[in-house]
Amino acid sequence: MAKESFDKEIQFLRMLVLTSGAFNRQQFAERLGISVHTFDKTIRRLKEVAGSVHPSSQEQSQEISETLRYSYYDSTDPLLLFLFRAKSVKETESQRISLLLGAMNEQARTAMELLDVCCDSLPADLALPDEKTIRSDLKYLEQVGVIRREPGPRPYRYRIQDDLVRCLTDEELIDLYDFVDVMANTQVPSVQGYLLRDGLKKHLLRSEMEPHAAEPFLYKYHYYSRILDEAHLFTLLSAIRHRRKVQFLYFSPKSEKSYASKNTNPLFERETKGKQEKTLPLKIVYDHQYGRWYLLSYGREGIRKYRMEGITQIVEEDEPVAEELFMARLEELAERTRYSWLIDTGRPVKVRARFYNPGGSEPNFVRERVHLQGQWGQIVEEEEDSFIYEITVNGTTEIRPWLRSFGSSCEVLEPLQLRREMIVEWKEIQTYYEPV
Incomplete structure (x- = not known):
């Protein structure tokens, strides 16, 4: 659609x-x-x-x-969620699906009865659907869980799948809404949770619930890309689950352009800045620090990494690859990313850093944060005012922002190259605060 x-x-x-x-x-x-x-x-x-x-x-x-x-x-x-609410369907699809849902909300109906409803109710300026179109709509709505097919012989009858909200009391619905609200705002992925939350909220308000009863928590969302990139997330997860390759047009972060229209008229064919890719998805990784999704896959050049914000025109192939081949690729990826702070597949290097304890602070929030976020790294030496942390990682690019985020509480000791680079960065930052 x-x-x-x-x-x-x-x-x-x-x-x-x-x-x-x-x-x-x-x-x-x-x-x-x-x-x-x-x-x-x-x-x-x-x-x-x-x-x-x-x-x-x-x-x-x-x-x-x-x-x-x-x-x-x-x-x-999140304001950008309106894109998912609209679902980017065409105007004719939007009106037709609304009519279908309204008809099935009243009672269970067959495909032919729904066809009659559409033909009687659609505006005169819109093309009337045929039986194949209605059945395609029903299949789509059934796949996404909006409707259900009633048991019984042919012709099959379909109705709205709203058993959940009908069988719960108002108090139980409020508890469910609160749970969905918290999870959608604190977990990934989140878009489906937001859509479920909105559906529950509308149902509560239709039940004459006080508006303030449906707003017990306030959140503010900052990572725009996380919401937008979830448009491709479930397509890629489906490809991984079924061991299928995907094709897409990719725009790297360094590309001058970020989109290219799909040219259907050969007279207007033009060169795009994106690169056509065909690859076998293996893993999806989310970077909490920057709110980015990454696709790790296997292509002609071996293990590849893609930022999902650059993926457009994605298509899942029909034929799955052999399970033995897929498992072999997964094992290769696991070995290459064994020491990845996030997704780096570079040469392993040992990083040593001294963290300084906050003076007179109890509990020691610096130590607690290192324990919480330091992954497989270990504290190898402890002194009264500091401790030394060691970790082996693939390259230093991905761990550097984490080390830098501790400010003056962290001093990089090894490797020497990283220490020099950090010194240069802090000197540059210092110039930003010089008196004007």
Whole structure:
């Protein structure tokens, strides 16, 4: 369902929140690899969707870039979630599915009865669906768990799957809502939790529940990419589960562009800046420090790493690879990432660092944090005012931000090259605070 345009909107929103509207229309279009006309059309579509989801958070005439810049903190909901609520379906699909759900909410119906409902209720300017289209919609809704097929002979009857909310009391529903709210805001992945939370909240409000009863906790979300990248997460997890290769157009973080339209007219075929990839997904890794998702896979060049924010036009192949081959690739990946702080597959190196205990502080929060976040590293020496921590990691690139985050409480001892690099970085930071 409009997968290609979903990619465009994801990259569009990513640039919008990262640049805070600093680009003009021409610069934005060039960066995305689209025309200014397509830019205008896309932003109109996003304004319509955002306005329908957050009608009270913005004026209709307000630019969506201003909404993201100034109104993001007006709501506890992650504003970018409206993209998933819209699901990037076409207008005809959206209206048709709404009619189908409304009809099945009243009673269980067959595909032919639902076809009659659509033909009678759709606006005259929209094309009428056929039986194949209705059955395709029903299959999709059944796969995502929105409807269920009633037991019995053909023709099969379908109804809304809402047993959960119907069998729980109001007090139990509030407890369930609170649990989903906490988990969606503190765990990954989160988008499905947010969507479930919204469904429960609407049901509670329809049951004449006081609005404040459904807002016991307040969260503020900061990692935009984490939400946007979950659009591809479950496609990749499905490919891993079924041992299938995937194809996609990839834009590296250093690429000048982050998107390319899918050209269907050969007259308008043009060279893209992205690279067409075909690879076997093995593992998904989430970086808590930067809020990024990574795909680890095996391709022609061996073990490959991709930032999921650069993946577009993803397609899962039909034929699975042999289980023996898949397990062999997994074992190779495990060995290559054995000493990875995150996903680095470089040469193993031993890092030694001295951490200084906070003066007069009990408990020792520096030591507690090293124990909590230090992975397989160990404290090998202890003194009254400090302790020495050792760990073997693949390269020093990924561990460096963690060491730096301790500020003056951490001194890198080995390797010498890392120590010199840290000295240069801190001198550069010091210049930022020199008196003007």
